[in-house]
Amino acid sequence: xxxxxxxxxxxxxxxxxxxxxxxxxxxxxxxxxxxxxxxxxxxxxxxxxxxxxxxxxxxxxxxxxxxxxxxxxxxxxxxxxxxxxxxxxxxxxxxxxxxxxxxxxxxxxxxxxxxxxxxxxxxxxxxxxxxxxxxxxxxxxxxxxxxxxxxxxxxxxxxxxxxxxxxxxxxxxxxxxxxxxxxxxxxxxxxxxxxxxxxxxxxxxxxxxxxxxxxxxxxxxxxxxxxxxxxxxxxxxxxxxxxxxxxxxxxxxxxxxxxxxxxxxxxxxxxxxxxxxxxxxxxxxxxxxxxxxxxxxxxxxxxxxxxxxxxxxxxxxxxxxxxxxxxxxxxxxxxxxxxxxxxxxxxxxxxxxxxxxxxxxxxxxxxxxxxxxxxxxxxxxxxxxxxxxxxxxxxxxxxxxxxxxxxxxxxxxxxxxxxxxxxxxxxxxxxxxxxx
Amino acid sequence: xxxxxxxxxxxxxxxxxxxxxxxxxxxxxxxxxxxxxxxxxxxxxxxxxxxxxxxxxxxxxxxxxxxxxxxxxxxxxxxxxxxxxxxxxxxxxxxxxxxxxxxxxxxxxxxxxxxxxxxxxxxxxxxxxxxxxxxxxxxxxxxxxxxxxxxxxxxxxxxxxxxxxxxxxxxxxxxxxxxxxxxxxxxxxxxxxxxxxxxxxxxxxxxxxxxxxxxxxxxxxxxxxxxxxxxxxxxxxxxxxxxxxxxxxxxxxxxxxxxxxxxxxxxxxxxxxxxxxxxxxxxxxxxxxxxxxxxxxxxxxxxxxxxxxxxxxxxxxxxxxxxxxxxxxxxxxxxxxxxxxxxxxxxxxxxxxxxxxxxxxxxxxxxxxxxxxxxxxxxxxxxxxxxxxxxxxxxxxxxxxxxxxxxxxxxxxxxxxxxxxxxxxxxxxxxxxxxx
Numbered sequence: 001x002x003x004x005x006x007x008x009x010x011x012x013x014x015x016x017x018x019x020x021x022x023x024x025x026x027x028x029x030x031x032x033x034x035x036x037x038x039x040x041x042x043x044x045x046x047x048x049x050x051x052x053x054x055x056x057x058x059x060x061x062x063x064x065x066x067x068x069x070x071x072x073x074x075x076x077x078x079x080x081x082x083x084x085x086x087x088x089x090x091x092x093x094x095x096x097x098x099x100x101x102x103x104x105x106x107x108x109x110x111x112x113x114x115x116x117x118x119x120x121x122x123x124x125x126x127x128x129x130x131x132x133x134x135x136x137x138x139x140x141x142x143x144x145x146x147x148x149x150x151x152x153x154x155x156x157x158x159x160x161x162x163x164x165x166x167x168x169x170x171x172x173x174x175x176x177x178x179x180x181x182x183x184x185x186x187x188x189x190x191x192x193x194x195x196x197x198x199x200x201x202x203x204x205x206x207x208x209x210x211x212x213x214x215x216x217x218x219x220x221x222x223x224x225x226x227x228x229x230x231x232x233x234x235x236x237x238x239x240x241x242x243x244x245x246x247x248x249x250x251x252x253x254x255x256x257x258x259x260x261x262x263x264x265x266x267x268x269x270x271x272x273x274x275x276x277x278x279x280x281x282x283x284x285x286x287x288x289x290x291x292x293x294x295x296x297x298x299x300x301x302x303x304x305x306x307x308x309x310x311x312x313x314x315x316x317x318x319x320x321x322x323x324x325x326x327x328x329x330x331x332x333x334x335x336x337x338x339x340x341x342x343x344x345x346x347x348x349x350x351x352x353x354x355x356x357x358x359x360x361x362x363x364x365x366x367x368x369x370x371x372x373x374x375x376x377x378x379x380x381x382x383x384x385x386x387x388x389x390x391x392x393x394x395x396x397x398x399x400x401x402x403x404x405x406x407x408x409x410x411x412x413x414x415x416x417x418x419x420x421x422x423x424x425x426x427x428x429x430x431x432x433x434x435x436x
Numbered sequence: 437x438x439x440x441x442x443x444x445x446x447x448x449x450x451x452x453x454x455x456x457x458x459x460x461x462x463x464x465x466x467x468x469x470x471x472x473x474x475x476x477x478x479x480x481x482x483x484x485x486x487x488x489x490x491x492x493x494x495x496x497x498x499x500x501x502x503x504x505x506x507x508x509x510x511x512x513x514x515x516x517x518x519x520x521x522x523x524x525x526x527x528x529x530x531x532x533x534x535x536x537x538x539x540x541x542x543x544x545x546x547x548x549x550x551x552x553x554x555x556x557x558x559x560x561x562x563x564x565x566x567x568x569x570x571x572x573x574x575x576x577x578x579x580x581x582x583x584x585x586x587x588x589x590x591x592x593x594x595x596x597x598x599x600x601x602x603x604x605x606x607x608x609x610x611x612x613x614x615x616x617x618x619x620x621x622x623x624x625x626x627x628x629x630x631x632x633x634x635x636x637x638x639x640x641x642x643x644x645x646x647x648x649x650x651x652x653x654x655x656x657x658x659x660x661x662x663x664x665x666x667x668x669x670x671x672x673x674x675x676x677x678x679x680x681x682x683x684x685x686x687x688x689x690x691x692x693x694x695x696x697x698x699x700x701x702x703x704x705x706x707x708x709x710x711x712x713x714x715x716x717x718x719x720x721x722x723x724x725x726x727x728x729x730x731x732x733x734x735x736x737x738x739x740x741x742x743x744x745x746x747x748x749x750x751x752x753x754x755x756x757x758x759x760x761x762x763x764x765x766x767x768x769x770x771x772x773x774x775x776x777x778x779x780x781x782x783x784x785x786x787x788x789x790x791x792x793x794x795x796x797x798x799x800x801x802x803x804x805x806x807x808x809x810x811x812x813x814x815x816x817x818x819x820x821x822x823x824x825x826x827x828x829x830x831x832x833x834x835x836x837x838x839x840x841x842x843x844x845x846x847x848x849x850x851x852x853x854x855x856x857x858x859x860x861x862x863x864x865x866x867x868x869x870x871x872x
Contacts, residue, residue: 022733026588032653032771033585137734139583146582146764147575149469150754152462217468280740283719290738297458298573298751302726304716304738315734318586328582328764335468 011080018310105132137312151295162287447516454746541568573748587731598723
């Protein structure tokens with residue numbers, strides 16, 4: 001058997017402790033599959049004394065985590081610190097600069113600095129792997145980089161944030177409203193104390209930008225992801241969607257369209273969508289993640305599993321380490337960095353969509369006439385419309401509609417026409433229907 | 437860029453033609469991802485003149501397909517001939533013997549001769565890849581070999597035969613009986629003229645034996661797969677399952693249990709099961725395939741997609757070729773052949789299961805008493821029971837029950853007690869409930 005592969009671990013939160021536990025628990029089968037032993041030699045974290053449920057005594061300790069990158073007894077640095085910049089980025093740079101392999105679960109860092117890090121990795125012929133950065137334990141980075149490698153991909157989309165999916169599917173099951181379910185999710189550990197990154201779709205946007213690069217050969221462009229969170233989805237929207245045969249899910253979606261000159265334009269979007277109950281994503285409940293890739297030969301492929309948690313994330317981290325031990329490592333984004341194309345962001349106004357629009361309206365005559373006139377004037381064709389009267393004094397009056405397929409910009413025009421109207425008591429909520 | 441990787445293609449049916457079409461259509465992106473061009477140099481099939489919708493003129497032709505293995509201008513032999521033995525096996529042996537990489541979609545050949553072929557491949561340091569042999573376009577061989585490589589797997593199971601799934605889900609949608617739907621499926625090309633391999637579960641058993649080897653490090657043991665087909669499932673069973681909250685799917689399942697001495701025993705089973713409508717496999721309809729792997733750290737992972745067809749199968753074949761071009765190739769069954777363990781087949785009699793049993797009975801007094809007495813005497817506890825009276829003269833009278841969880845062997849004992857009874861007009865149908 002070959003020499004052991006020596007690992008340094010930076011960051012000993014739940015995932016870091018999970019990686020130690022995994023490597024200890026499954027040591028024998030990991031060695032068999034990797035063709036060599038995988039041993040942790042050194043670790044680093046903020047607090048040496050904290051009880052993490054794992055014994056750190058066998059491993060050298062470094063107070064300064066960048067020192068891990070300089071140790072002679074380390075082949076692979078595993079970065080589990082988090083944060084797009086700061087200590088995580090410093091460590092990543094030191095590791096690659098020293099020619100060591102880098103494994104990370106840090107979606108924010110890859111979304112912001114993945115290209116620069118891949119360039120360093122290439123220059124040093126060092127491995128850069130980040131399976132755990134996207135969709136936790138689901139091998140979807142590998143799935144896109146290798147599983148669908150023979151295909152031109154038409155679309156990549158999915159459920160990339162477990163917190164949002166837990167909240168939306170719980171709202172669906174219980175009829176409770178957003179704030180209530182968020183509070184429960186925080187209590188149960190499915191949502192952070194500050195849930196902004198999750199519920200505003202930023203976490204999903206990080207992951208989507210990474211998938212877009214791998215799937216479409218685009219230079220990562222996180223800044224151009226158009227992101228809408230789930231905070232404005234009401235229980236009434238979910239009930240209305242249900243009545244129409246849909247569920248609501250936060251969908252991250254990317255595809256490429258050519259402009260008039262044949263240059264590729266990259267669409268990257270995170271937004272709550274109505275998903276037909278017949279679609280495989282509609283049955284993805286709780287904190288589960290799922291990614292769909294549609295290839296020109298493979299057809300639709302679905303990868304589903306736990307999107308977070310110490311076990312699943314550790315599973316992805318160690319799978320990367322085993323790939324490195326097996327010397328099955330290639331370009332982090334499937335093709336060499338120099339060949340990644342800087343694609344312009346796509347302006348989707350001409351895209352055809354069916355759309356759900358919910359208005360919160362004043363309870364007075366003429367409101368429906370005003371809304372439907374604006375739709376008519378903007379060329380939006382209404383497929384179905386329902387006005388939900390107020391059950392109790394003080395309830396809001398809602399008007400919900402689904403449009404026929406039409407260009408996205410017509411919806412915006414209709415809403416512009418209604419802007420400032422005294423009939424509307426809150427900004428309308430616009431949710432696209434996920435195309436099958 | 438490195439030298440082109442040169443491919444020889446044996447077998448030019450729909451999949452072979454699909455591989456040619458894929459390599460032509462996606463040539464540019466394949467070269468980018470593979471890091472080198474992938475070119476077909478030579479082909480072979482039975483009939484040179486047949487119109488396959490692709491131009492064979494650019495490729496050298498060999499009448500004798502084993503000659504492909506001897507050509508100097510070939511690095512990878514792609515075997516798409518089919519059949520567990522005969523020309524396919526001869527070609528596979530010649531290719532590996534000549535030190536060339538072998539890519540195959542041939543599940544029967546791998547299920548019967550995979551170990552011997554992997555030994556040859558190892559001895560010659562040649563690649564042996566067979567992603568397309570299991571679940572068509574779904575990268576599940578890679579998913580298990582690499583995606584879940586850090587995990588001890590607890591169970592691997594799924595829907596591995598598209599024909600059966602098409603038949604069962606169509607019976608569910610239409611209420612039609614087995615024979616009728618099979619005839620339709622044959623007309624639509626979802627079932628072969630001789631459907632035995634599919635509907636008797638043999639095709640799924642081939643695939644299961646391969647997955648068991650990769651997932652559990654077992655030497656392939658196709659002969660020990662216990663296989664029950666779907667031919668005895670009636671529309672009435674599907675209706676009854678539906679009323680109880682289940683669908684019926686042909687489930688291939690494998691796991692490992694230790695015997696009293698700690699020796700691993702391999703359970704491999706293909707049989708129609710009742711699947712709870714809440715389970716992700718329940719929404720897998722039509723000819724789709726899906727595989728679930730449950731790891732001790734990853735939790736439940738689901739891989740879903742097209743299980744057959746020229747496009748999806750070609751996608752898997754070419755993904756293997758790209759892996760070879762990238763030099764990302766390792767042990768075909770995840771660990772070296774010498775380390776694969778010859779596991780005894782598992783005797784599952786003590787396993788706890790809930791079971792659906794349907795009796796076809798004579799319409800006369802005392803039948804229910806006789807059946808329920810046999811259950812009681814064998815220690816089987818009945819959870820629910822329904823007797824469906826005959827609607828029309830000549831209809832069969834059915835008694836269907838679901839048992840509480842209990843050892844499998846008790847069910848067998850109960851049926852033994854009823855064996856030969858004049859109350860039963862046909863052998864009972866026994867379907868386990870898939871454990872969640």
